[in-house]
Amino acid sequence: MWSKEIFKQMYLSSHGDTTFSTFTSARLIKNNLEESGFVYELDEGFSNKRHMLKGKALSTNVKEISKKKIAVIGSGIAGSTLAYKLAQRGHRVDVYEQNDELCSGVSGNGVLITYPRLSAFDSPYARFCLHSFLFASSFYDSLNSNAWYKSGVFLMNHDDSSLKRQNSLLEARPSNDLFEELSCEEASKRAGLKLNNGGIFFKKGGYLEAKALCQDLLSHKNINLILSSRVEKIEADGKNLTLVSEGEISEYEEVCLCAGYASENLLNFPGLSSKRGQISYVDSSKDFEKLNFPICASGYFSPRVKGSHVLGSSYSEVTNDIVLEDEHTSNKEKLKAIHNFKVNIVDGNVGFRAVTKDRLPLIGINKGIYVNTGHGSRGSTSSPLCAEIIADLIDGRPLPADHEVVIALDANRFN
Numbered sequence: 001m002w003s004k005e006i007f008k009q010m011y012l013s014s015h016g017d018t019t020f021s022t023f024t025s026a027r028l029i030k031n032n033l034e035e036s037g038f039v040y041e042l043d044e045g046f047s048n049k050r051h052m053l054k055g056k057a058l059s060t061n062v063k064e065i066s067k068k069k070i071a072v073i074g075s076g077i078a079g080s081t082l083a084y085k086l087a088q089r090g091h092r093v094d095v096y097e098q099n100d101e102l103c104s105g106v107s108g109n110g111v112l113i114t115y116p117r118l119s120a121f122d123s124p125y126a127r128f129c130l131h132s133f134l135f136a137s138s139f140y141d142s143l144n145s146n147a148w149y150k151s152g153v154f155l156m157n158h159d160d161s162s163l164k165r166q167n168s169l170l171e172a173r174p175s176n177d178l179f180e181e182l183s184c185e186e187a188s189k190r191a192g193l194k195l196n197n198g199g200i201f202f203k204k205g206g207y208l209e210a211k212a213l214c215q216d217l218l219s220h221k222n223i224n225l226i227l228s229s230r231v232e233k234i235e236a237d238g239k240n241l242t243l244v245s246e247g248e249i250s251e252y253e254e255v256c257l258c259a260g261y262a263s264e265n266l267l268n269f270p271g272l273s274s275k276r277g278q279i280s281y282v283d284s285s286k287d288f289e290k291l292n293f294p295i296c297a298s299g300y301f302s303p304r305v306k307g308s309h310v311l312g313s314s315y316s317e318v319t320n321d322i323v324l325e326d327e328h329t330s331n332k333e334k335l336k337a338i339h340n341f342k343v344n345i346v347d348g349n350v351g352f353r354a355v356t357k358d359r360l361p362l363i364g365i366n367k368g369i370y371v372n373t374g375h376g377s378r379g380s381t382s383s384p385l386c387a388e389i390i391a392d393l394i395d396g397r398p399l400p401a402d403h404e405v406v407i408a409l410d411a412n413r414f415n
Ligand SMILES: Cc1cc2nc3c(=O)[nH]c(=O)nc-3n(C[C@H](O)[C@H](O)[C@H](O)COP(=O)(O)OP(=O)(O)OC[C@H]3O[C@@H](n4cnc5c(N)ncnc54)[C@H](O)[C@@H]3O)c2cc1C
Pocket: 073, 074, 075, 076, 077, 078, 079, 096, 097, 098, 099, 102, 103, 104, 105, 106, 107, 108, 109, 111, 112, 113, 114, 229, 230, 231, 232, 258, 259, 260, 261, 262, 263, 276, 277, 278, 279, 312, 313, 314, 350, 351, 352, 353, 354, 372, 373, 374, 375, 376, 377, 378, 379, 380, 381
């Protein structure tokens, strides 16, 4: 496995700040490291190993990344995470938001629960779901934001097919650090609420108040948030990128389109459509006010945030944004699998998901414009890794996802 080619590839994927460590200190490894452009030192080893190696890449040959003037269209979770990543790298970022408040699209629709859609089988889709979840969890941790609650998330087996899926996951990953199986009793004890079924618990999952989190992200000193500014047109002539908003024309070195389902007003996306969803706000009550983490089944029920719980969500063909009694009723129906307590719905909210046929986001470059949309029902989980991919594409750095995953996400795949 430790061939010279592997070390060469590691070096090519490295930059000036790249470090490594390995449990092994075998002569072959040391030789290959040296020959490939790394320096190392010996350190105390683990367990019965006397030594381990630590070191860094001598990649002074990596060219300095130029700092660019970049426009991001949309201040939802996708646009805000991307703007933040770019700003952290020293780029100057203008974020355009058509409304007079940031994060006022579907991301601002209640709380967003962050957990993965796992599969027992390997595929680019499964790898993206797993890696984006782990990436999102550690990204939100790194922000130290009060808007991220790393409570864990409980995925309940509420019917035959969810039980079957859970069993095949447990079979494929009998011991792992990602999730643990909980009986109904154990889950109820940890949740602080009598639940109706067992399931699996993702300890790295959680939920976020997206508006507050986006506010934190967009307060970076390199970001200029431009509210009440609808982008009407993007022109890319191969050399310059021009953006027209509110009658003003501005030039940028790069433009990133993160406008959710409305992205197709600015570029043509054959595989993108919108799907309405309604959440119900439930008055907190003694019965469930102490709920410790979100419970997800065919619907979901969140811990108390600002005095109420979020009960979600519908997935409907209706095209207007009026809160509907029918959809409150269907949310209540979904709750029956989770717990038996009576709930009092006090309000609701409607949003439109940007969905694709294969349930993967659209990430990449289309007609000279970077695209970051199609996050469907899992934008809080998928956005941080997608932001990192786009930022690396812009900077010409190695991508944080394997080639098959990058192809599976390609923004042009439905053309
Ligand atoms: C009912 C419901 C429940 C959900 N629950 C969850 C959940 O629990 N967990 C989860 O991860 N996901 C959930 N989702 C999905 C999640 O909301 C989305 O995946 C995510 O918010 C998408 O973020 P975005 O930034 O791509 O889009 P948006 O949040 O829609 O952001 C796009 C922004 O672009 C702006 N914009 C659009 N056009 C222009 C223009 N021309 N010029 C300037 N600005 C423009 C919009 O105003 C908007 O602010 C849910 C969705 C729904 C509908």
